[in-house]
Amino acid sequence: MPEARKAILGQIRSAIGRDALADAAAAALDARRPTHTRIAFEDALVERFIARFTSRSGTVERVASLLDVPAAVEAYRQQHGLPARAAIARPLAGLPWPADFAHHPGPAGKDEVLSVTACLAAIAEMGSLMLASGPDSPTTLNFVPDHHLIVLHETQIVRHFEDAWAILRACPGGMPRATNIVSGPSRTGDIELTIQLGAHGPRSVHVILVR
């Protein structure tokens, strides 16, 4: 509705008491790159990430190399009594998965119980993972299965949100369609403020941290 747009912008400008900004003023606003206060911490990035992420019931397991990931996934699967199938994001499909392990690259369907994905980065300040959607990383893998396993390399852990934004801005196709910052398993406090995990998204988010 073009007339609504015009009316709203007109009302805003009359309330502020000026016309649309001149080009120079608009350009100055567009060039603005604020530096807000960041949360200071002294711990090493890896330790900070693990401490903050696990404080919200996320779990972290450390492995020596990417080739150890299939064994870690297999152990997790058996420990939780899950069937031998998973949605595995394409970049990880080439790993040496057990022969009887059925996997597909997604999207995740309604009955998907296990997914294994990579991520774009992790942010140490609050212990969060940043995942970006794309052909090789469908968003459904992050929300539909009960168990979400995320492969993270230690070098992917950055300090603050601002460092993660730099990675986002450098994405080849521009901003991803969906950027999911995940800080633990799904939870709700909507019944008497009692925290219950697994409201709608994964009941368990397990990070396999590769040295």
Place this chain on the structure above:
Amino acid sequence: MKVSSPQFKEKSVIALADPRLRQALGQSRKGFVNKRAELVGELPEFEQLRDEARDLKNHVLDNLDHYLERYEAAVTAAGGHVHWARDAEEARSIILNICQRVNAKTITKGKSMVSEEIGLNEALEAKGYTVVETDLGEYIIQLAHEPPSHIIAPAIHKTKEQVSELFETAHGGPRKSTVADLVTEARLVLRDKYFQADVGITGGNFLVAETGSSIIVTNEGNGDLTQTLAKVHIVTSGIERIVPTLEDVALFLRILARSATGQETETYTTLSTGPRRPDDVDGPEEYHVVLVDNGRSKMLGGKFQDMLRCIRCGACMNHCPVYGAIGGHAYGWVYPGPMGAVLTPLFVGLDATYDLPNACTLNGRCESVCPVRIPLPELLRELRHMQYQQGIRPPGEQRALGAWRFVAERPRLYQFANRLAARVLKGLGGRTGRIGSLPFASAWTDSRDMPAPEGKTFLELWQAKPR
């Protein structure tokens, strides 16, 4: 949504006498308050962050037209559509048109206060759509046919037993009694809905001008399932929710969850930028944003502009003793507590909302915890002032104030009346010094005694004092 604010007093009395509400409110609010205090105590930067958040919001409001235009251009560049709605009616019709065009049947919804504000569910249901709220709290109150009683914990007034009853009726039993079983039951029921949905509607905590992204901040993941699995994603958001850059988002992410639920961060922060890309295997095929004004632009540049800084965290109501005693429903519209007592009169009119700005002790706790430092008590006082100027305070109160003014402008009469009153009240207090029942003040004395004065006025004592 229908406004029932004129019944504020009746509803408050009913709320005060409801033991289940007392139980639900008492437990929950203490949790929010304590957890916030704990987290804020651990963060030496918190007060500085509040200052910066206030200043940033003011900067956005001073340049709102520019940032809205930039945001619109960025959404369009990402393949999305921006719609502008002057009022609730316009917003509803934009959304109804989209739903009709795509031949929708089932509509899932993430939590959105703007959606409540524009009365979206009723409008969609009237057109025959199946509307499913997917946030657990919103789902509970949808089953109960009630409005939310808190902006971030909409079912905070419900006890576990009440939720058990609602679920048993809606899902056909057997009755679940633990929180874990209730959550699992809702999870299973709603899972089917996400996959059935034609349209998914969410709110937007922040709209980023730089990237054209809308952001939702949630714990459950329901908003993400809603917007990922439906064929069409519609975002409803107020025009004031714009932030210029991702750096500005970071600032708010550091204070929002801490202020709201007393969490360091919510579980999910999701940035949505446009619809599914050509090679994507999931995500919505269409992405729409409905920018809702509905009275906001009229607040700009006036006495209530500060209210447009609000990021809807709920800290003010968590800390408000009046909200704590009566809950959210008594406020009679969408927004309860201190922020609601300011917004409701501005959105729906001073007449119908007379009691709201007056149901405040001006204790200032709301302002002391507001992450964007909105001077809520000052705004409530300003509303009272406007009520007086417009002559919409009750006639009894206006006569009483008129009588007081007549006496107060005559110092001798005033002192005489004071001396008389002090002596009469002392007499009424008798030996206990407490008055159990007073004419014209039964609202006070019905529930507690009034302490009787000593028998002499302050002026008398002052004059008698040897100097």
